Amino acid sequence: MPLLTTQTGRFRDSYVADSRINDTGSKKTVVLGGLILLFLVVPMVADDYQLGVLNLIGIAAVGALGLNILVGFTGQISLGHAAFAAVGAYTAANLSLRLGLPALIAIPAAGLMAGAVSLLFGVAALRVKGLYLAIATLAAQYSIEWVLNHWSFATGGYQATLLMPPFAIGPWDSATTVGKYFLIMGILALGVLYAENLFRSRTGRALVAVRDQYLAAEGVGINVFHYKLRAFFISSVYAGIAGALYGYNVGIVTTEFFPLVLSIQFLAMIIIGGLGSIPGSILGAAFVTLIPIVLRDGLPTIGISFSSDIEVYLVQVLFGLTILLFLVLESGGLYRLFNNVRDYFRMWPFSY
Amino acid sequence: MPLALDVSDLELRFGGLTALSGVSLQVQQGHIASLIGPNGAGKTSLVNCVTGYYRPTSGRISCYGTDVTGSSPHKAVAAGMARTYQNIELFKGMSVLDNLLLGRHRHLRSGLISGGLYYGRARREELAARAAVEHLIDFLEIAHVRRTPVGLLPYGLQKRVELGRALAVEPRLLLLDEPMAGMNLEEKQDMARFILETREERGVTVLLIEHDMGVVMDISDHVVALEFGRVIGAGTAEQVAQDPRVIAAYLGGQRAEGDGETGASLVGAPQGAPS
Numbered sequence: 001m002p003l004l005t006t007q008t009g010r011f012r013d014s015y016v017a018d019s020r021i022n023d024t025g026s027k028k029t030v031v032l033g034g035l036i037l038l039f040l041v042v043p044m045v046a047d048d049y050q051l052g053v054l055n056l057i058g059i060a061a062v063g064a065l066g067l068n069i070l071v072g073f074t075g076q077i078s079l080g081h082a083a084f085a086a087v088g089a090y091t092a093a094n095l096s097l098r099l100g101l102p103a104l105i106a107i108p109a110a111g112l113m114a115g116a117v118s119l120l121f122g123v124a125a126l127r128v129k130g131l132y133l134a135i136a137t138l139a140a141q142y143s144i145e146w147v148l149n150h151w152s153f154a155t156g157g158y159q160a161t162l163l164m165p166p167f168a169i170g171p172w173d174s175a176t177t178v179g180k181y182f183l184i185m186g187i188l189a190l191g192v193l194y195a196e197n198l199f200r201s202r203t204g205r206a207l208v209a210v211r212d213q214y215l216a217a218e219g220v221g222i223n224v225f226h227y228k229l230r231a232f233f234i235s236s237v238y239a240g241i242a243g244a245l246y247g248y249n250v251g252i253v254t255t256e257f258f259p260l261v262l263s264i265q266f267l268a269m270i271i272i273g274g275l276g277s278i279p280g281s282i283l284g285a286a287f288v289t290l291i292p293i294v295l296r297d298g299l300p301t302i303g304i305s306f307s308s309d310i311e312v313y314l315v316q317v318l319f320g321l322t323i324l325l326f327l328v329l330e331s332g333g334l335y336r337l338f339n340n341v342r343d344y345f346r347m348w349p350f351s352y
Numbered sequence: 353m354p355l356a357l358d359v360s361d362l363e364l365r366f367g368g369l370t371a372l373s374g375v376s377l378q379v380q381q382g383h384i385a386s387l388i389g390p391n392g393a394g395k396t397s398l399v400n401c402v403t404g405y406y407r408p409t410s411g412r413i414s415c416y417g418t419d420v421t422g423s424s425p426h427k428a429v430a431a432g433m434a435r436t437y438q439n440i441e442l443f444k445g446m447s448v449l450d451n452l453l454l455g456r457h458r459h460l461r462s463g464l465i466s467g468g469l470y471y472g473r474a475r476r477e478e479l480a481a482r483a484a485v486e487h488l489i490d491f492l493e494i495a496h497v498r499r500t501p502v503g504l505l506p507y508g509l510q511k512r513v514e515l516g517r518a519l520a521v522e523p524r525l526l527l528l529d530e531p532m533a534g535m536n537l538e539e540k541q542d543m544a545r546f547i548l549e550t551r552e553e554r555g556v557t558v559l560l561i562e563h564d565m566g567v568v569m570d571i572s573d574h575v576v577a578l579e580f581g582r583v584i585g586a587g588t589a590e591q592v593a594q595d596p597r598v599i600a601a602y603l604g605g606q607r608a609e610g611d612g613e614t615g616a617s618l619v620g621a622p623q624g625a626p627s
Contacts, residue, residue, distance in 0.1 A: 019478060201474055202467055216441040216442065218404075218425035220457050223426045234464065
């Protein structure tokens with residue numbers, strides 16, 4: 001087997017070969033190398049600060065991937081993603097604090113609870129399209145926030161915080177940064193695998209059909225409303241899991257973690273990363289997470305620093321600017337950009 | 353043996369506008385039936401009613417004995433129908449393969465869990481669907497473009513892909529809304545051949561909306577003519593072509609005022625010639 005060969009065309013001799021996710025030898029090598037890097041090399045060489053940053057990126061990537069399934073792949077907008085993350089975070093917090101359930105049960109349960117709550121809103125919201133849907137999901141964001149602020153049994157009341165207990169399985173302790181790193185990256189890897197599989201099978205294809213041409217989707221027997229609900233459900237499961245992970249990562253949960261701005265940041269991640277692209281979701285999550293960190297911690301190390309009041313606005317300005325630039329110049333996002341650069345070098349010195 | 357399509361006394365009104373009124377038509381199993389009529393006669397509205405896109409104001413529609421009146425498009429598909437559209441409604445960003453695979457949607461079972469695992473049955477059925485789709489690709493002679501996004505294909509090929517997507521559904525009743533509009537002679541002949549072979553090999557009943565009278569005369573077992581939302585003639589192609597009301601609708605009222613012997617004919621040109 002050639003390790004790093006350049007693809008010259010598609011020469012598969014079976015449908016199995018044609019349906020593989022890692023469809024070329026070099027892609028397989030890259031993915032395998034990436035996994036080794038992610039799970040073996042990085043945890044050994046990175047310090048706690050760097051792992052902490054990666055953890056934040058990983059959590060954001062889980063959430064962004066979920067939103068991309070809804071917005072990028074199915075074409076339905078949502079401004080309530082952060083609220084579903086909040087539902088997940090509080091579910092996990094309650095399950096582990098009150099029932100003492102381990103995280104490996106609490107986290108999936110958090111996802112399912114967020115999914116279930118999203119269906120409640122989705123049944124109403126997904127009957128409308130476009131801008132109306134955006135506003136309907138905004139209603140979800142605000143009503144969930146209100147409930148969480150006032151339902152003191154589940155959340156401790158307005159702006160209260162809950163402590164998330166750490167857990168350990170054998171030598172692996174979730175209290176350490178590296179322990180969290182494995183948890184987060186493991187879940188992210190599973191999330192990516194699930195999405196990859198979904199979009200090479202019936203359900204994922206139907207979701208994309210709903211986005212591209214919903215009348216024709218009905219015409220081949222797809223119940224468009226049901227599939228929109230499914231997309232909303234999966235997307236919120238990802239959000240709920242991301243919310244629970246965030247709770248474990250920080251150690252506390254408060255409603256302040258999940259404002260409307262976070263929903264918009266999730267949208268920014270997938271627009272910058274690439275709508276309808278799984279790797280794009282991760283790139284976008286990394287980009288958006290890194291902007292404030294680089295401004296705060298990165299630039300001072302090379303001798304540029306801002307006063308803290310300017311820095312806050314600078315983050316927002318950069319944020320807006322990058323979204324604008326991507327929308328105007330490269331609507332395919334970072335992933336398309338990456339592909340273009342890769343293709344340029346693959347073809348070099350020829351133009352195509 | 354139930355009728356492939358039985359429409360009785362169908363009425364469709366949009367506010368004050370009556371698109372269809374008292375329309376009844378029967379299509380026998382295994383027939384190729386054609387729906388003709390001038391622009392605005394209500395042909396597409398009728399197909400939209402049958403396939404669940406429009407909800408008729410009154411009347412009944414049944415497909416192979418199943419009542420489908422006022423259902424939704426995906427339920428019409430479940431009842432055994434598939435259709436193409438007058439203004440091609442393909443998934444333009446997707447490849448020909450994906451478009452056809454979407455046609456297989458109702459024959460696959462995998463859902464959120466099994467699809468996400470892509471293991472066992474989900475994987476097997478995907479591969480089986482791919483094999484089925486490749487047969488269609490062979491049949492329609494579109495192997496060379498199977499990877500091409502359909503939005504980039506020329507018009508004639510898009511029409512062919514759309515027929516393929518409808519066939520992938522494996523319908524019992526296929527409704528084709530002007531499959532040959534805007535095609536040249538050669539493309540029309542190809543399309544007519546595909547329709548005939550579909551009927552012969554798969555036993556599919558076809559309801560065809562078509563303006564090219566040469567094609568209609570050649571391949572139809574049964575012809576129904578509509579004008580202003582009403583049926584003005586039905587029967588074999590020859591009967592309908594001789595029907596004075598049909599001739600009047602196509603050629604204007606005065607020439608056919610007296611009787612059918614004015615020499616007016618709907619198929620004056622040699623059959624199959626470009627019109």
